[in-house]
Amino acid sequence: xxxxxxxxxxxxxxxxxxxxxxxxxxxxxxxxxxxxxxxxxxxxxxxxxxxxxxxxxxxxxxxxxxxxxxxxxxxxxxxxxxxxxxxxxxxxxxxxxxxxxxxxxxxxxx
Amino acid sequence: xxxxxxxxxxxxxxxxxxxxxxxxxxxxxxxxxxxxxxxxxxxxxxxxxxxxxxxxxxxxxxxxxxxxxxxxxxxxxxxxxxxxxxxxxxxxxxxxxxxxxxxxxxxxxxxxxxxxxxxxxxxxxxxxxxxxxxxxxxxxxxxxxxxxxxxxxxxxxxxxxxxxxxxxxxx
Numbered sequence: 301x302x303x304x305x306x307x308x309x310x311x312x313x314x315x316x317x318x319x320x321x322x323x324x325x326x327x328x329x330x331x332x333x334x335x336x337x338x339x340x341x342x343x344x345x346x347x348x349x350x351x352x353x354x355x356x357x358x359x360x361x362x363x364x365x366x367x368x369x370x371x372x373x374x375x376x377x378x379x380x381x382x383x384x385x386x387x388x389x390x391x392x393x394x395x396x397x398x399x400x401x402x403x404x405x406x407x408x409x410x
Numbered sequence: 411x412x413x414x415x416x417x418x419x420x421x422x423x424x425x426x427x428x429x430x431x432x433x434x435x436x437x438x439x440x441x442x443x444x445x446x447x448x449x450x451x452x453x454x455x456x457x458x459x460x461x462x463x464x465x466x467x468x469x470x471x472x473x474x475x476x477x478x479x480x481x482x483x484x485x486x487x488x489x490x491x492x493x494x495x496x497x498x499x500x501x502x503x504x505x506x507x508x509x510x511x512x513x514x515x516x517x518x519x520x521x522x523x524x525x526x527x528x529x530x531x532x533x534x535x536x537x538x539x540x541x542x543x544x545x546x547x548x549x550x551x552x553x554x555x556x557x558x559x560x561x562x563x564x565x566x567x568x569x570x571x572x573x574x575x576x577x578x579x580x581x
Contacts, residue, residue, distance in 0.1 A: 324423035331427035335434040342438035346445035353449040360456050367463065381475045382516035383529075384501035388475035396522070404459060405522035407467035409474035 359400035366397030367404040373397070379407060457554040464524035464549035465558035468517055469580075472529065472545050473562055476500075477575045481566070489539040489566040496566075496573075506541055508534040524551030539567040544581070 320328075366372050378391040392409035482499045486492040490506075497503045504511035510532040517526050528548040536542050546559040559581040565574040 320423045328423040328427035331424070331431055335431040339434050339438050342442050346441045349442075349445040349449050353445075353452045356449075357452045357455070360452065360459070364459050379471060379517065379519055381471055383472070383475065384514050386500070388478065390471050390474045392471075392474070394519075402456060403522055404463055405519070406463045407471060407519050407523070409470050 355400065356402065359402040363397045363399040363402045363404045366399065367395055367406050369397075374408075377407075454554060457552040458556060460522075460551040461524045461549045461554045461556035462558065464519065464526065464551065465547045465556050466580075467519055467523065468526050468529065468547035468549060469545050469558045469560045471517065472547065473560055473575075473577065476502075476545075479573070481571060481573050486571050489541075489571065490535070492566045492571045493535075493541065502531055504531050504533050506533045506535040508532055510544070510546065524549040527555065533564075536563075539565055541566065542578070 372395045374393040374395050376391070377394050378389055381388045381390055390409050392407055395406040395408055397404050479496070479500055481492055482495045484492075484495055486495065493503075493506060497505070502513040502515075510530045513529050513531055515526070515529045517529075526547060526549050528546075530546045532544045532546075534542045541564040542561060543564055544559055544561050546557055548555060548557040550556075561578040561581060563576045563578050565576070566572075567574070
């Protein structure tokens with residue numbers, strides 16, 4: 301086993317800049333490669349999430365506008381409101397608008 | 411160079427690599443957190459809209475229902491007496507002092523709608539025979555709450571006194 305003084309005097313790269321061994325450089329490059337892959341994966345995942353969110357937001361906007369438009373799909377129906385113990389049957393239309401999985405519903409009494 | 415100082419430089423590349431890895435990891439976490447927050451905001455907005463549509467449906471439904479109430483038969487000297495009789499027959503009607511009062515209710519629209527959480531009425535006597543009623547519904551969907559109000563006018567007028575309703579505005 302080498303002593304410190306001995307190790308320091310046997311340098312592969314003599315001179316004032318000889319601070320790194322080849323092992324260090326290889327390990328550092330490996331670490332940098334790993335982190336780059338991690339960053340790339342995260343960035344790719346984040347981009348996917350943002351893309352899906354943007355698509356979902358567009359679908360949500362379209363469906364929300366659709367449910368409030370007169371051209372939305374309607375189906376007749378009724379609901380029962382109980383107010384302070386009294387029942388009221390209210391008939392009307394269930395309006396539904398769907399866009400790419402986003403569904404909004406509204407009840408419009410007659 | 412002093413060998414003792416150079417000895418301290420050994421391993422510095424690995425330390426720098428680990429530090430840069432930590433910085434990159436923090437950056438990655440920040441990017442993912444931002445993307446996740448944006449995705450969550452989209453879903454929250456959807457839930458807010460569903461809650462708002464439920465509250466809107468509830469206000470319209472309540473207005474449609476209360477338009478069917480009738481003034482109890484009787485000979486009323488003025489609209490205030492008629493309103494008092496109306497309150498006696500319909501407990502949800504609040505005193506005509508403009509103060510909101512909660513009403514007991516049950517209303518379920520079914521799948522795709524939120525949950526109606528609260529229903530309040532406030533009534534103000536504007537002038538002889540004219541009462542302004544504000545119906546406020548609060549609905550929730552997946553933890554998002556939204557309220558919708560509608561102002562309607564109730565007229566107690568004519569001979570004999572009779573009820574008439576008109577929609578004023580959403581608030």
